[in-house]
Amino acid sequence: MSEWNVVGFRVPRYLHSMKRYPAYDPPEYLDWDPDPIEMRRFRAPLQIEERAARIAQLDPDGLLEIYHHLLRTRLHDIALKRWVRTGVISKAWLGTGEEAVTVGAVAALAPERDVVCPMIRNAGALPMMGMPLSDCFRGYLASVDSPSGGRDLHIGDMERNVLQPISHMGTNVAVMAGVALAFRNRRQDAVALTWIGDGATKTAACHEGLTFAALLRLPVVYVIQNNQVALGTRLAAHGRGSLTDWAAAYGIRSWQCDGNNVLDVLATTALAVATCRAGEGPAVVLAETFRMGGHATHDEREARATFPPELFREWGQRDPVGLFEAYLMEEGVSQDALAAVEVDVTSEVDRAADEAKRSRDASPPPDAAFYDGFSEGYPLVGIQKRPMRRE
Ligand SMILES: Cc1ncc(C[n+]2csc(CCOP(=O)(O)OP(=O)(O)O)c2C)c(N)n1
Numbered sequence: 248m249s250e251w252n253v254v255g256f257r258v259p260r261y262l263h264s265m266k267r268y269p270a271y272d273p274p275e276y277l278d279w280d281p282d283p284i285e286m287r288r289f290r291a292p293l294q295i296e297e298r299a300a301r302i303a304q305l306d307p308d309g310l311l312e313i314y315h316h317l318l319r320t321r322l323h324d325i326a327l328k329r330w331v332r333t334g335v336i337s338k339a340w341l342g343t344g345e346e347a348v349t350v351g352a353v354a355a356l357a358p359e360r361d362v363v364c365p366m367i368r369n370a371g372a373l374p375m376m377g378m379p380l381s382d383c384f385r386g387y388l389a390s391v392d393s394p395s396g397g398r399d400l401h402i403g404d405m406e407r408n409v410l411q412p413i414s415h416m417g418t419n420v421a422v423m424a425g426v427a428l429a430f431r432n433r434r435q436d437a438v439a440l441t442w443i444g445d446g447a448t449k450t451a452a453c454h455e456g457l458t459f460a461a462l463l464r465l466p467v468v469y470v471i472q473n474n475q476v477a478l479g480t481r482l483a484a485h486g487r488g489s490l491t492d493w494a495a496a497y498g499i500r501s502w503q504c505d506g507n508n509v510l511d512v513l514a515t516t517a518l519a520v521a522t523c524r525a526g527e528g529p530a531v532v533l534a535e536t537f538r539m540g541g542h543a544t545h546d547e548r549e550a551r552a553t554f555p556p557e558l559f560r561e562w563g564q565r566d567p568v569g570l571f572e573a574y575l576m577e578e579g580v581s582q583d584a585l586a587a588v589e590v591d592v593t594s595e596v597d598r599a600a601d602e603a604k605r606s607r608d609a610s611p612p613p614d615a616a617f618y619d620g621f622s623e624g625y626p627l628v629g630i631q632k633r634p635m636r637r638e
């Protein structure tokens with residue numbers, strides 16, 4: 248954002264500002280300008296000694312890479328929203344306003360050895376782990392060449408250390424404890440990480456998984472993504488206790504961070520990962536954030552009515568991408584460098600969406616819908632090859 252003072256000199260404050268999309272961005276993001284109070288609030292946790300030490304390891308290229316990941320996550324969602332509006336797909340689950348929780352957490356991992364299980368609001372993790380962005384779009388098209396073969400929009404790729412999530416909330420907590428147990432048994436120096444929604448913390452599967460992970464001290468990091476709502480139910484309506492005390496009840500070490508501050512998420516997740524690598528896992532990172540959109544694109548109006556408008560204004564001022572961009576400018580990153588990242592990311596996302604759209608009509612053959620999976624220790628393709636119990 249450029250400003251001109253009375254004598255016509257440009258005030259070199261926030262010179263670059265990423266493009267906003269009136270048709271797709273939440274209204275609070277459209278004329279977004281960094282608020283000085285929020286900028287101070289952004290810096291505060293980064294002064295905490297052990298967090299500061301991790302952030303000091305990032306060089307200018309590393310910081311720009313994080314900006315790239317944040318922006319790509321935002322634009323991926325905007326591209327999906329455009330697909331919904333233009334009738335390519337009927338619905339999309341987006342993470343608008345929550346990008347930092349995904350990007351910061353994955354940036355704290357070693358993608359070549361650690362394994363993540365991203366929930367649908369953590370789509371930004373997939374390209375960070377090396378999955379082609381076009382595959383993220385193909386997942387939504389249910390095309391035969393999508394990573395799930397067209398079966399499911401929850402996608403993963405074990406070649407790239409991304410476990411396809413189960414859509415049932417809470418179940419991945421136990422599954423990732425199992426992944427961490429496998430690491431331990433194989434003496435592999437690796438960490439498992441997944442995200443748990445505030446709503447998912449209330450499931451039985453989550454409780455069982457955490458108890459198991461804690462008891463066996465497994466190397467698994469659970470990032471609680473508290474976006475203050477579960478589908479249409481506000482946090483205060485789905486639980487009475489505080490999530491701050493929650494990990495302690497399981498005997499699990501935890502850190503709290505600002506989920507709209509990518510560097511704070513990165514630094515706290517790095518501490519959690521270090522705990523696991525030191526054999527003292529598991530660990531919980533509680534990231535406080537806010538869902539700026541609907542549960543998915545179908546209920547955006549209801550979602551806006553779930554909370555008072557002031558709350559959207561407050562969190563809107565805390566746009567994780569905008570805040571990080573403003574922070575980088577304060578740190579002296581050049582306007583040209585930021586603009587160059589934006590040009591790159593925009594064309595990367597456009598290209599990926601266009602490439603995926605070419606598969607739009609490549610539906611799986613009808614009999615592939617029966618079954619394709621693993622059972623009784625060997626791969627089975629098609630329901631006719633499954634051993635059926637006949638009474
Ligand atoms: C066991 C189970 N119950 C209900 C659902 C339907 N459902 C899908 S997402 C969701 C809300 C999830 O809320 P939260 O865990 O806070 O994650 P968020 O959507 O806010 O990211 C519900 C109820 C489900 N997928 N699994």
Ligand SMILES: [Mg+2]
Pocket residue numbers: 444445446472473474475476477478
């Ligand atoms: Mg939630």
